[in-house]
Amino acid sequence: MREKLILVTNDDGYASKGMAAAIEVARSFGRVVAVAPEATQSGMSQAITMYNPLYLRRVRQEEGVEVYAFSGTPVDCVKMAFDYLLREERIDLVISGINHGSNSAVNVLYSGTMGAAIEGSFYGCPAVGLSLDDHDAAADFEAAVLYGKRIVGDVLADEHPVLPLCLNVNVPKGRPEEIRGIRLARQNRGFWREEFFRREDPRGREYFWLTGAFVNAEPQAEDTDEWALAHGYVSVVPVQVDLTDYGQLERLGKVIKEV
Amino acid sequence: MREKLILVTNDDGYASKGMAAAIEVARSFGRVVAVAPEATQSGMSQAITMYNPLYLRRVRQEEGVEVYAFSGTPVDCVKMAFDYLLREERIDLVISGINHGSNSAVNVLYSGTMGAAIEGSFYGCPAVGLSLDDHDAAADFEAAVLYGKRIVGDVLADEHPVLPLCLNVNVPKGRPEEIRGIRLARQNRGFWREEFFRREDPRGREYFWLTGAFVNAEPQAEDTDEWALAHGYVSVVPVQVDLTDYGQLERLGKVIKEV
Numbered sequence: 001m002r003e004k005l006i007l008v009t010n011d012d013g014y015a016s017k018g019m020a021a022a023i024e025v026a027r028s029f030g031r032v033v034a035v036a037p038e039a040t041q042s043g044m045s046q047a048i049t050m051y052n053p054l055y056l057r058r059v060r061q062e063e064g065v066e067v068y069a070f071s072g073t074p075v076d077c078v079k080m081a082f083d084y085l086l087r088e089e090r091i092d093l094v095i096s097g098i099n100h101g102s103n104s105a106v107n108v109l110y111s112g113t114m115g116a117a118i119e120g121s122f123y124g125c126p127a128v129g130l131s132l133d134d135h136d137a138a139a140d141f142e143a144a145v146l147y148g149k150r151i152v153g154d155v156l157a158d159e160h161p162v163l164p165l166c167l168n169v170n171v172p173k174g175r176p177e178e179i180r181g182i183r184l185a186r187q188n189r190g191f192w193r194e195e196f197f198r199r200e201d202p203r204g205r206e207y208f209w210l211t212g213a214f215v216n217a218e219p220q221a222e223d224t225d226e227w228a229l230a231h232g233y234v235s236v237v238p239v240q241v242d243l244t245d246y247g248q249l250e251r252l253g254k255v256i257k258e259v
Numbered sequence: 260m261r262e263k264l265i266l267v268t269n270d271d272g273y274a275s276k277g278m279a280a281a282i283e284v285a286r287s288f289g290r291v292v293a294v295a296p297e298a299t300q301s302g303m304s305q306a307i308t309m310y311n312p313l314y315l316r317r318v319r320q321e322e323g324v325e326v327y328a329f330s331g332t333p334v335d336c337v338k339m340a341f342d343y344l345l346r347e348e349r350i351d352l353v354i355s356g357i358n359h360g361s362n363s364a365v366n367v368l369y370s371g372t373m374g375a376a377i378e379g380s381f382y383g384c385p386a387v388g389l390s391l392d393d394h395d396a397a398a399d400f401e402a403a404v405l406y407g408k409r410i411v412g413d414v415l416a417d418e419h420p421v422l423p424l425c426l427n428v429n430v431p432k433g434r435p436e437e438i439r440g441i442r443l444a445r446q447n448r449g450f451w452r453e454e455f456f457r458r459e460d461p462r463g464r465e466y467f468w469l470t471g472a473f474v475n476a477e478p479q480a481e482d483t484d485e486w487a488l489a490h491g492y493v494s495v496v497p498v499q500v501d502l503t504d505y506g507q508l509e510r511l512g513k514v515i516k517e518v
Binding site: 040042043044045046047048049050051052053054055056072075076079080083084106108109110115118122150151154155158162165166168181182183184186187189191192193194195196198199201205206207208209210212236237238239240241242243244245246247248249251252253255256257258 | 299301302303304305306307308309310311312313314315331334335338339342343365367368369374377381409410413414417421424425427440441442443445446448450451452453454455457458460464465466467468469471495496497498499500501502503504505506507508510511512514515516517
């Protein structure tokens, strides 16, 4: 049987601890090529680099694992892998992460980790975004690796996959034995309210720094990713990209004159 | 009656021609505050600036129109307006654009224009993203202004609005009299295939530059935004942000073990 080829990327940069954890997950299923940003690209969403040249360098090559650093966004990294670097090969799966910090609820929209996973799913193979609900640079990834392997294993074992398939997986902070299991979930409804941190820089110019709090608009709903995560479960939300609001589409026929 | 307050933003920067066109649309409905990026932020999607301080400056103030330049992304601009600058006021509508280049189909995901419009819709007022299918710096915005006014007028005249409401409006290139009307549409399915433009920089280092072609996966479907635009209509797609793939959610119960 042909060895599987797994593309790994992230938004925290090729040198992050979460990248090593994602490579560990991927390596248990086949050969790994990682193409990840040079430095942190958190919050970069589905951004692409249109007006700058990008540089690629190979950081590391060893048995079954190659790691590249790319100067673009997470989505640029995925495009680089599929459309240039691995153009002649068949990629079987994309793993993006493991992110330092959760990407549940509306955070899927802002997340560079999920931007890259979504992009990967456009190329005809399954894509899994993995995030750990712990922002600490020294976070313990053991549970995320364990559940990452389990979920990726299930996805690769699926004999009748339906594509596109993109999963947003979030793992609670804590030791593996503290996790209560996996919950398939829908994306929680909620939003961020920001408080701009406001100071003067060393030259006396006022600056702003984004900071804020997530407002869960449906804390009681037990079928959401936020609920699962808050209650000690790994949440798995399948993600798609048709943003059409079909409810509004029907209603707007009475509001907007189509002449 | 209280004068309406319209927030204007974009991803091409406060000094772009499309910004002036968007302000013209907005000004016909009330007082205008524009908060837009210092320079181009095309392709920035829903990106937010997490690791840098941001600077705000007032560029212009005249009767009924204030313009601010902000050093962040389009989404940062919207957050700055709602959460700081206009925190004590009620914003009635957000207009993002008018973008130089269309944002139909999957481009809604990469677009900074639509990132900002989507963000605006999170704050409890309608949001309209306006894009013109013409990348030329000297593009003719007359049709986009005309149809922008018509659609924004219809949205503001709606006596029983259902929120959130976010519209992705794309206007074909050409003179107003060439446009055949408005079509409510769904987001076309398609994707980008990239070709990396590859050269050597002045110091002999190889660089890559993103370039590519959009592949319309359903060119025959007459209910999509791509079809409308290609056939001379203004397309209007209502946009929502629950990315949950409910079809997969049901099917995955058999694939992923929830233990």
